[in-house]
Amino acid sequence: MTGKDFSTINSRGLVLVGCGRMGGAMLKSWLARGLDATAVTVIDPHAPAALADQGVRLNQTPPARPAVLVLAVKPQMMGDVLPTLEIGPDTVLLSVAAGVTLAGYARAFPDARIVRAMPNTPAAIGRGISALIGNDRADAEALALAETLMSAVGEVVRLQDEGQIDAVTGVSGSGPAYVFHLIEALAEAARAEGLADDVALQLARATVAGAGALAMEDDTPPAALREAVTSPNGTTAAGLAVLMDPQTGLRPLIARTVRAATERSRELGK
Numbered sequence: 001m002t003g004k005d006f007s008t009i010n011s012r013g014l015v016l017v018g019c020g021r022m023g024g025a026m027l028k029s030w031l032a033r034g035l036d037a038t039a040v041t042v043i044d045p046h047a048p049a050a051l052a053d054q055g056v057r058l059n060q061t062p063p064a065r066p067a068v069l070v071l072a073v074k075p076q077m078m079g080d081v082l083p084t085l086e087i088g089p090d091t092v093l094l095s096v097a098a099g100v101t102l103a104g105y106a107r108a109f110p111d112a113r114i115v116r117a118m119p120n121t122p123a124a125i126g127r128g129i130s131a132l133i134g135n136d137r138a139d140a141e142a143l144a145l146a147e148t149l150m151s152a153v154g155e156v157v158r159l160q161d162e163g164q165i166d167a168v169t170g171v172s173g174s175g176p177a178y179v180f181h182l183i184e185a186l187a188e189a190a191r192a193e194g195l196a197d198d199v200a201l202q203l204a205r206a207t208v209a210g211a212g213a214l215a216m217e218d219d220t221p222p223a224a225l226r227e228a229v230t231s232p233n234g235t236t237a238a239g240l241a242v243l244m245d246p247q248t249g250l251r252p253l254i255a256r257t258v259r260a261a262t263e264r265s266r267e268l269g270k
């Protein structure tokens with residue numbers, strides 16, 4: 001990604017409403033990849049002051065027709081935030097909020113080209129993944145602009161149907177938290193088996209990161225990568241007999257986890 005890819009946004013401006021964990025993570029990657037800080041207006045009462053030192057306009061009147069307005073506040077804040085904004089057909093509204101639907105935004109901004117994206121926090125290091133879906137008014141240009149922004153922070157998939165974004169939220173939007181919890185659980189188990197705290201955490205973190213990197217770089221299916229670790233009647237087989245138990249193992253637990261997160265995303269949309 002280069003400054004050239006951001007040229008429309010750099011000349012017309014980007015407004016970011018909500019610069020917390022997700023908005024802040026994306027902005028960090030965009031600025032590192034060619035977004036001109038002086039083209040950015042951040043609206044957030046608690047935006048980090050350091051952004052102003054980089055040239056970002058903090059809590060100032062936004063440009064009248066920015067190329068894009070990115071909404072990254074909590075879904076519960078939308079009722080307060082939307083009435084403060086004016087978005088016409090020249091601006092792409094790009095929302096990363098869970099739950100809030102295209103129809104909900106269209107009621108507030110009937111002429112707007114609206115795109116929903118569901119990213120995740122590895123966006124902060126350019127290793128996120130986002131899914132995109134636009135409303136009827138979102139033309140190829142609007143979707144391309146959204147894709148430029150989201151592909152600057154990681155991989156992008158396009159959805160066919162807005163309903164699919166709830167499952168994306170339950171899998172990859174929330175998913176980093178599941179993986180961080182796996183690191184916590186592995187480190188705890190390592191401590192329980194007698195390893196020192198720092199060594200336990202180092203082993204857990206590097207194992208999850210290394211296995212993740214191998215799964216990305218190698219086209220081998222994950223099941224085959226798992227089998228390559230598993231010697232007949234060895235240690236991994238003993239561990240997997242517990243982890244892959246059809247009733248009490250990871251599969252049913254992850255299925256329930258993703259179901260709960262997906263259902264919550266659907267609820268937020270009501």
Ligand SMILES: NC(=O)C1=CN([C@@H]2O[C@H](COP(=O)(O)OP(=O)(O)OC[C@H]3O[C@@H](n4cnc5c(N)ncnc54)[C@H](OP(=O)(O)O)[C@@H]3O)[C@@H](O)[C@H]2O)C=CC1
Pocket residue numbers: 017018019020021022023024043044045046047072073074075077080081096097098118119120121173174
């Ligand atoms: N965190 C994640 O992993 C992901 C989050 N999302 C979505 O991103 C959105 C933001 O989540 P997240 O970043 O975690 O939340 P945060 O609370 O970290 O960020 C939201 C930011 O918006 C600020 N804010 C509150 N009210 C306003 C307002 N009226 N105008 C402008 N800014 C305001 C908050 O300030 P203050 O803290 O002072 O209230 C905060 O800095 C949510 O809709 C969520 O569904 C999507 C994918 C992943």
Ligand SMILES: O=C(O)[C@@H]1CCC=N1
Pocket residue numbers: 098169173174
């Ligand atoms: O927990 C949440 O609601 C948000 C959406 C996906 C990740 N965080």
